[in-house]
Amino acid sequence: MFIDLTEKKVVVAGAGTIAKRRIRSLLNFTNHLTxxxxxxxxxxxxxxxxxxxTILKRKCEMxxxxxAxxxxxxxxxxxxNNAIYDTCRKQGILVxxxxxxxxxxxxFPGIAMKDQVVVGITASGKDHKRAKALVEQIRSIL
Structure with missing residues (x-):
């Protein structure tokens, strides 16, 4: 499923390695990233x-x-992370x-993009190496 996030408010709690990877992906799809x-x-x-x-340089508050x-x-x-999960579930926010x-x-799928074409690949959390290899193959095709 692809969701139009252009005008959706997306909030990322954290700024470590995984968070940065998610942020890089999200920047392609939303204009409202905090x-x-x-x-x-x-x-x-x-x-x-x-x-x-937008960066809020502090600890998050629920x-x-x-x-979002x-x-x-x-x-x-x-x-x-668990408190954020509980808060989002109670508020009906996707988390x-x-x-x-x-x-x-x-x-988050592996993403191959060119112009207006976006292809997302996932191995259902079972084989990340295979999914990554397929994303690279699709990028070369695009």
Whole structure:
């Protein structure tokens, strides 16, 4: 399923390696991306300077998610990720807890893009290497 996120408010809690990977993917699809983390690196600061996202440089508060359409919980604290999950579920907000497949309303496929064509590949969480290889093959075709 592909969802038009262009005008949807997307919030990412965390700014580590996994969070940055998700942020890079999301930047292709939304105009309203907020990252909440006490520490962010130069790459994210540059993206904010370009107007591609907003950074709230602090720990997240559950109220941060109330107006979101989509939430990524990617902090390095399982308690915080679980609290984000619980908050989003109560509010009816789609959520992905990066560290817990059971707490994901959606997954991130490998993406191959060219012009207006977007191809998403997933191996249902079972064979990431195969999915990645297929994404590379499709990118070369596109």
């Amino acid at each position: 990252v909440i983390a006490p520490e962010v690196n130069k790459e994210l600061k540059s993206l904010e300077a370009e107007g591609l996202l 109220e941060d998610f109330y107006s 359409d989509l939430v990524i919980a990617a902090t390095n604290d399982a308690q915080i 992905n807890v990066c560290s817990d497949k059971q707490k994901c309303d959606f997954y």
